[in-house]
Amino acid sequence: MSEALSTRHLLGIDDLSAADIELIFRTADGFKEVLSRPIKKVPSLRDTTIANIFFENSTRTRISFELAEKRLSADVVNFSSGTSSTKKGETLVDTVNNILAMKVDMVVMRHADPGAGVFLSRHVDASIVNAGDGTHEHPTQALLDAYSIREKLGRVKGVKVAIVGDILHSRVALSNILCLRKLGAEVTLCGPATLMPRHARDLGVHVSHDLDETLRWCDVANMLRIQLERQGGDGITNFPSLREYAMLFGLDRKRYEAIGKEITIMHPGPINRGVEITSDVADGAHSIILDQVENGVAVRMAVLFLLAGGPGRSARS
């Protein structure tokens, strides 16, 4: 069995085969055990320097990557576009090449433009990890989501997963669809027609506009954030009102109890409490939202370790 990834970058889930994803999960299992020890650290990347460059806001992803890097003993530098020379007109390629000139080996990047990571990977000599590029992909979120399903249900193959809400603007949705389909899960997208990509079915998923029916069908419901910042602007949304959205597509305790069976509840965060999900469900017994966040560190450790060469590193160095 190969212990190396088939890719040098992680730009999207399409970079990964099902075998790559299984390798990431097995490697994350080992790192999860490390994270349960009193000393949550291994020397695996002590010869590696990683730059986290974030051109968009982030709480979970940024902290999770930084913790993953530090748990692997990498040297870490953090870059925020708001306080950098990009404000003086420097291009993305110049910015990153200047960072790389200081002997950085790997770049983790979040950017508002879809394809920013792909562009960068063609112009700079370092492994690039996409930490979310506009409405395109968020591959490590999908990996940690699928890993959390595997942990909770013991498998991903054959599991029925509903992805609910603002599919149109969601990089989490696209990465989740690609990852779950590669691993053999069945996926239904559920949301208003105005938040559903026109060719969604071409991705091998079911499409529904009826949340109650979808919840009765699924084993897992991943409730996405309504991304008002990506909608029309000036308060213009793709639906009449948040109140109507919550009534038709929000998950509350009454709706959960009406399903008549137990399902697992997920959310990638940040949560709009009372819109896509109410607090009693988000914080309830069937929610694995904080498990997703916890697993994110182990999964990102696995991604960084494997992109840096994995177990073959010591033999090569």
Ligand code: CP
């Ligand atoms: N899930 C996620 O990407 O959260 P952040 O935007 O806080 O990183």
